[in-house]
Amino acid sequence: MVTSASSMVLASFPSPPQGVWFVGPIPIRAYALFIIVGIIVAIVWGERRFVARGGERGFITDVAVWAVPFGLVGGRLYHLATDWQKYFGPNGNPLGALAVWNGGLGIWGAIALGGVGALIACRRRGVPLTAVADAVAPGIVVAQAIGRLGNYFNQELYGRVTDVPWALEIFNRVDPSTGMIDPINGVAQGGPLFTVHPTFLYELLWDLAVAGLVVWADRRFRLGHGRAFALYVAGYTAGRFWIELMRDDEATHIFGVRVNVYVAGAVFLGAVIYLVVTRNRGPREDLAAVFAAKATQEQESGPAPEASPAPATDPESDTASEAEAAAGDEAGTGSEPADTTDTTAKSAAADETASAERSS
Numbered sequence: 095m096v097t098s099a100s101s102m103v104l105a106s107f108p109s110p111p112q113g114v115w116f117v118g119p120i121p122i123r124a125y126a127l128f129i130i131v132g133i134i135v136a137i138v139w140g141e142r143r144f145v146a147r148g149g150e151r152g153f154i155t156d157v158a159v160w161a162v163p164f165g166l167v168g169g170r171l172y173h174l175a176t177d178w179q180k181y182f183g184p185n186g187n188p189l190g191a192l193a194v195w196n197g198g199l200g201i202w203g204a205i206a207l208g209g210v211g212a213l214i215a216c217r218r219r220g221v222p223l224t225a226v227a228d229a230v231a232p233g234i235v236v237a238q239a240i241g242r243l244g245n246y247f248n249q250e251l252y253g254r255v256t257d258v259p260w261a262l263e264i265f266n267r268v269d270p271s272t273g274m275i276d277p278i279n280g281v282a283q284g285g286p287l288f289t290v291h292p293t294f295l296y297e298l299l300w301d302l303a304v305a306g307l308v309v310w311a312d313r314r315f316r317l318g319h320g321r322a323f324a325l326y327v328a329g330y331t332a333g334r335f336w337i338e339l340m341r342d343d344e345a346t347h348i349f350g351v352r353v354n355v356y357v358a359g360a361v362f363l364g365a366v367i368y369l370v371v372t373r374n375r376g377p378r379e380d381l382a383a384v385f386a387a388k389a390t391q392e393q394e395s396g397p398a399p400e401a402s403p404a405p406a407t408d409p410e411s412d413t414a415s416e417a418e419a420a421a422g423d424e425a426g427t428g429s430e431p432a433d434t435t436d437t438t439a440k441s442a443a444a445d446e447t448a449s450a451e452r453s454s
Contacts, residue, residue, distance in 0.1 A: 105259035106289045111282040112267070113247035121279075123195050124247035132237030133162060140230035147229060148382030153219070157226055160211035168207025172200030176346045176353050196278045197248050201238060202357055205327075220388055224320035225379040228312070231326040232305040238330070239301035242294045248278055253291025254342040261289035293341050300333035318378020321369060328365035334358040 115122045141154040174181060174191055177198070181191040190196070209227075216223045245251040252262055264287050267280030274280075307329055312322045335358040346353045 106261040106263050106286075107292075108263040108286065109249045109265055109282070110247045111265070112280065113244075113249070114279050121195070125197055125244035126195055128240050128244035128247075129199075132240035133158075135240060136230060136233035136237040139233035139236070140226075143233070144226065144229035144381070147225070147378070148380060148385070149221075149225070149229065150381075150385050153221065154226070154230065156219070157212050157215040160215040161208045162211075164211030165204040165208025166194070166199070168210075169199035169201065169204030170194055171207070172203025173198040175203075176200065177344075179346070180344075197245070197250060199241075202354075202361070205234075221381075221384060222379050224323070225318070225381055225384075227320050227323035228317060228378070231323040232308045232312075235301045235305045235308070235326050235330055239298045239305075242298040242301070245294045246292075250277070251294050251341065251343060253293040253296075253337075253340040255288050256291050257289065258291070260292065260295075262292035262295070263289050290342065291340050293337050296337050296340070297333065300337065301330065304329035304333065316378055319372050319375040321372055321375075324365045324368045324372075328362055328369065331358045331362035331365065335362065 110124070113124045137154060137158050141151070144154050145151050170191075178186075180186055181188055209223075212226060213223050216226055242251075249264060249267065252264065265282035266275065266284060266287055267277050268274065268283045269276040269280045304326060308322055308326050311317060311325055317325065335355060338352055338355045338358060341352065348356060
């Protein structure tokens with residue numbers, strides 16, 4: 095007869111034995127790989143949706159050049175702000191604040207500062223940010239789902255202890271070279287310590303459902319002016335709210351409640367208010383018209399016409415013209431004394447005549 099404890103272990107599923115592999119001295123981190131895959135999926139899918147809405151191919155990639163670095167910095171800054179005691183507390187390691195490869199990217203900061211980067215890119219090209227946000231919304235939430243697999247390999251962001259059939263097994267990870275406990279870089283040793291709610295999996299499945307909801311609603315209602323993005327935000331935060339309440343890993347609390355619960359609730363209300371306020375904004379943006387107008391404007395204000403080249407001249411004719419001019423100058427110079435002499439002679443004759451008349 096199988097005991098209940100054995101049944102619990104058999105019904106659960108294990109965490110990966112490790113999240114980092116080494117190729118020589120180079121670490122290959124599962125967390126980083128899944129983040130990169132998620133970013134690629136968001137860009138590729140967002141590009142296709144943007145083009146289908148009348149946008150220019152390659153524009154989303156151009157926006158990502160700004161949005162992705164801003165988003166990574168924002169995600170890290172949010173993590174440091176909400177978990178500062180890990181790095182700057184009494185027993186913290188300040189240099190650990192730079193160790194992004196060990197995990198620690200807050201989605202709230204990533205979306206907020208990533209949006210700033212996207213805004214800069216859109217304004218440089220004269221394209222509405224809301225149209226870009228609507229195009230990339232389902233891709234972003236799928237990228238978040240993929241990123242949760244990185245948390246699975248890092249054996250983090252799990253829920254409270256449970257014996258449900260789908261419970262996640264948590265192992266003790268040890269650095270083989272030192273024998274020290276290392277949850278991120280170590281390798282699992284022995285049997286499972288306990289089983290917990292796989293909240294990473296709950297959020298992964300929720301995110302995929304939100305992506306499906308956004309795609310369906312966008313096709314059904316032709317959402318525009320940022321409404322598809324707001325629907326994604328509302329859907330994601332609604333799930334994050336109850337999933338965050340199930341988590342039992344280390345986190346900052348305010349009045350006994352995890353800080354991300356407050357953030358999820360506040361952002362959810364903001365997204366719902368935006369959906370209500372913009373419900374009568376009319377049809378979605380006409381991206382084809384936007385890019386056509388830009389093309390026309392660029393043609394009208396194109397580069398200034400080049401100056402016409404000076405006509406070619408015949409060296410021989412130039413020489414002849416110069417000779418003629420010189421001859422004319424010499425002739426003119428020679429005639430001036432003759433004219434002066436004649437005038438003087440005539441004046442003297444007139445004076446003599448006048449004197450003769452007076453004497454007579």
